[in-house]
Amino acid sequence: MSIVIHSTTETRLLSPIGYANESELQKLLELAPALLQADGDTRVAFVERQVDLPDAGTLDLLFVTAEGLPIAVKVKLARNTEARREVLAQAIDYLASLTELMVWELDEKVHGNLKAVLQTWSKPGSPDDFERRWRAVASNLRAGLARVVVVLDEAPPDLERRFRFLAMNSNLDAHLMTVERFSDDAIGEVLVPRFIVAPTEVHPRRSTEIRTSPELLALVTAYNAHPSLDLLAAGKAQGYRQIRPSQWRNRGVHYEFQDANGQIGAELHLESDAARPLADLLCSFAGRPVAGGASKLVWDPTWSSGRGRLAAFFPIETDPETVAEAMRDLIRLTYEEVSKRA
Numbered sequence: 001m002s003i004v005i006h007s008t009t010e011t012r013l014l015s016p017i018g019y020a021n022e023s024e025l026q027k028l029l030e031l032a033p034a035l036l037q038a039d040g041d042t043r044v045a046f047v048e049r050q051v052d053l054p055d056a057g058t059l060d061l062l063f064v065t066a067e068g069l070p071i072a073v074k075v076k077l078a079r080n081t082e083a084r085r086e087v088l089a090q091a092i093d094y095l096a097s098l099t100e101l102m103v104w105e106l107d108e109k110v111h112g113n114l115k116a117v118l119q120t121w122s123k124p125g126s127p128d129d130f131e132r133r134w135r136a137v138a139s140n141l142r143a144g145l146a147r148v149v150v151v152l153d154e155a156p157p158d159l160e161r162r163f164r165f166l167a168m169n170s171n172l173d174a175h176l177m178t179v180e181r182f183s184d185d186a187i188g189e190v191l192v193p194r195f196i197v198a199p200t201e202v203h204p205r206r207s208t209e210i211r212t213s214p215e216l217l218a219l220v221t222a223y224n225a226h227p228s229l230d231l232l233a234a235g236k237a238q239g240y241r242q243i244r245p246s247q248w249r250n251r252g253v254h255y256e257f258q259d260a261n262g263q264i265g266a267e268l269h270l271e272s273d274a275a276r277p278l279a280d281l282l283c284s285f286a287g288r289p290v291a292g293g294a295s296k297l298v299w300d301p302t303w304s305s306g307r308g309r310l311a312a313f314f315p316i317e318t319d320p321e322t323v324a325e326a327m328r329d330l331i332r333l334t335y336e337e338v339s340k341r342a
Contacts, residue, residue, distance in 0.1 A: 003182050003190060014182040014190060019153055022075045025179065026060055028191060029073060029151065033063055035179055035193040036073065036149055042066035045117045048110035054251050055272045056097035057090070062110060066121055068136025070106070070146040072098050078154045088162050091148045091174055098146050100251045102244065103138035143236040147173040154178055155196045163197040173199060212238055215316050216259040223257070223324035228331040233257055243327075245335070248342040250275050252307075255331060257323070264318060266290070266327035267311035268334055271304045281337060282310040290329035291322050297330065310334070 003014040019025045026049065029035055033044040043066040051059040061073040072094045076087055098106070107114040114137070122130040140146065150163070155178050163176040176197040182190040220233045220241050227233075233241040243255035252272020258265040270278055279301070286299040295312040303309035312326045 003192065005184065005187075012184065012186075014184050016180050017183050019077060019181065022060075022077055022080070025077070025151065025153065026075050028179065028181070029061060029075070032191060035191060036063060036071060036151075036177075038175065038195060038198055043121070044071065045121070047117055048113050051109055053094060053097040053109075054100065055274070056093040059094055059098075064114065064117060064137065066133070068118075068133050068140055070098060070137065070140065072146060072148045074148070074150045076150065076152050078152050078156055087150055087159065088166065091150055092172070095146055095148045095172060095174070097251075099141055099144045101141060102246060103134065103141055104246075105251070106137075106141065142234045145173070147175065149175040149177060152176075152178050153180065160196055167197050167199040171199075175199070212236075213259050213316075215264060215320070216241065216257065219257055219264060219320040219323050222320040223327055226324075226328075228328040229335065231255070231331065243331075245339070245342075247339055250342040253278060253338065253342045255327065257327065258311075259316070262316050264314050264316055264323050265311045266314075266323055266330050267309050268330060268338075269304065269309045270307040272307070275342070276307050278338060278341060279308045281341070282308065282334065285310055285333055288333060290333075291326040294318075294322050295326055297333075 005012045005014065030046050030049065033046045037044045044063050045066075047062040047064055049061055051062045053059050059072050060075045063071040063073060065071065072091075074087060074091055074094065101109070103114075115134070118133040118137070119130050121133060155176055160176060163174060166172060166174055175195060177193060177195045180192045180194075182192065184190060216239070224232050229245075231243050231245055233243050235241050239260055240256050240258045244251075245254075248254075250272065252270060252275035254269055254271070256265075256267045256269050258267055268282060270276060270282070283299040283301070285297050288297045289295070290297060290312045295314055297310055297312050300309045300311060310330070312330065314323050314326070
């Protein structure tokens with residue numbers, strides 16, 4: 001692709017210039033966050049480079065919109081064979097890991113830069129404006145809402161095909177785009193962003209409403225009315241709600257209500273390799289009665305690629321307060337011991 005600059009006095013043809021390495025493209029994105037601004041987006045701001053995400057490796061760049069949507073950016077050059085093979089799976093890992101963090105944890109990982117960026121957008125003398133933006137980021141993370149953008153100099157057709165399939169068959173906010181660079185003696189560099197695949201373009205009328213069963217909603221309401229240790233169930237996912245103790249530094253360990261296969265579970269999950277050593281502790285609780293003997297804890301060693309979960313299962317029609325009480329008992333039995341190791 002070339003660019004033609006036409007004026008009343010002359011016409012100039014600009015040819016693209018490549019990138020020496022991926023760091024060069026990363027730096028341009030850092031300096032010009034507007035390149036990532038999709039149609040309908042509010043402002044986008046750069047937050048941090050090289051962000052360490054649990055169980056997903058190092059993220060190239062993190063941005064955030066003025067409305068509190070985190071944007072994870074992975075940069076690849078087309079000549080890198082990984083751009084064709086591994087980058088899509090890596091992008092999904094980034095989304096999963098990023099949305100497991102609490103807002104304060106994310107801010108710690110970026111050395112306070114998230115808070116600083118949100119403060120620069122806040123109206124002078126209006127602390128409520130900052131709080132609104134901070135709560136928006138927190139809410140998006142709890143709801144599993146974030147965007148991942150893979151940025152290349154040019155998009156290989158097979159990678160475009162995979163991203164388009166993902167956009168058409170999931171609700172993940174995963175974008176594929178290119179940024180081409182041109183040079184002109186008179187005006188300097190010209191950067192041309194192009195979104196190759198954006199979910200809103202593939203399905204412009206696709207509903208983003210997440211339908212949650214009334215049984216799960218009733219259960220969460222019952223539990224949150226009298227939570228154990230002030231640990232609340234949160235999120236907006238279709239089939240589950242998580243309880244994440246802020247004291248647990250290992251984000252691969254959490255409590256969860258799950259609605260699946262016609263039953264409701266009050267569960268404690270191990271979902272990272274770092275959490276795997278807790279399996280020996282948790283399996284020792286198997287057989288303990290919960291909710292006044294309405295169920296017993298079961299150790300499931302097959303969960304999460306063999307990491308495991310401790311759970312009490314109930315038929316879907318079970319009184320919500322009974323399942324809520326099972327979760328309170330599960331927390332009472334395990335919280336102290338897990339806190340020593342998590």
